[in-house]
Amino acid sequence: MIPRVVGVSALMALGFSIVFALPATAQLMEPATPERIAEELRASGFAAEVHAPTNSVGPGITSRAAEGVDFDISFDACDEEGKRCQVMVFSAGFQFQDPDKRPSKADLNRWNLNEFGKAVVSANGDPWLDLEVNLVGGITRTNLIDTMKWSNGLVGDFAAHIGWDAQG
Numbered sequence: 001m002i003p004r005v006v007g008v009s010a011l012m013a014l015g016f017s018i019v020f021a022l023p024a025t026a027q028l029m030e031p032a033t034p035e036r037i038a039e040e041l042r043a044s045g046f047a048a049e050v051h052a053p054t055n056s057v058g059p060g061i062t063s064r065a066a067e068g069v070d071f072d073i074s075f076d077a078c079d080e081e082g083k084r085c086q087v088m089v090f091s092a093g094f095q096f097q098d099p100d101k102r103p104s105k106a107d108l109n110r111w112n113l114n115e116f117g118k119a120v121v122s123a124n125g126d127p128w129l130d131l132e133v134n135l136v137g138g139i140t141r142t143n144l145i146d147t148m149k150w151s152n153g154l155v156g157d158f159a160a161h162i163g164w165d166a167q168g
Helices: 002-020 034-043 105-114 141-162
Strands: 049-051 060-064 070-078 085-093 118-121 127-134
Touching: 034 049, 034 060, 034 070, 034 141, 085 141, 105 118, 105 141, 127 141
Parallel strands: none
Antiparallel strands: 049 060, 060 070, 070 085, 085 127, 118 127
16 A cells, blocks of 8 residues: 555656746746736737727737737736736737728638638728637747747738738
8 A cells, every 4th residue: 555655646746846847938827917928028029018908808918010010919808807818819900091002801801711810890991900819728938929929920911911011
């Protein structure tokens, strides 16, 4: 009986040592709060400023893509305090001064069929790109930073797809 207890204890100790020995980048951010996500993004060299709620339940984060496009990271399905959120949404809007230069719905549908991120049209007719990220169970720092890089790339690809430039 004693060898079995020692074996189980040794196995449990090994399991705990593996969990606690994980590098910081592999550990889950749980809860993945907007403040903590902004902190991790800033620590990795991204601009990230937390702001009051706009169209979401929780606070949002404003950042800038490599293409010079400001985008918002909003949080949905949050608790009553707006802290523990289940969904993070990267959103970038592209304002066109000349409505005739806006992409057609067919252009946006082509994007939606072939690319990641969801192309939508705002109430005033300008295109937006949304990328939803599931936060249930947390997110690792590595996954967050990779998602941020991926989102930046999508913004640039989408801008090229719709023929947008900074002058609109």
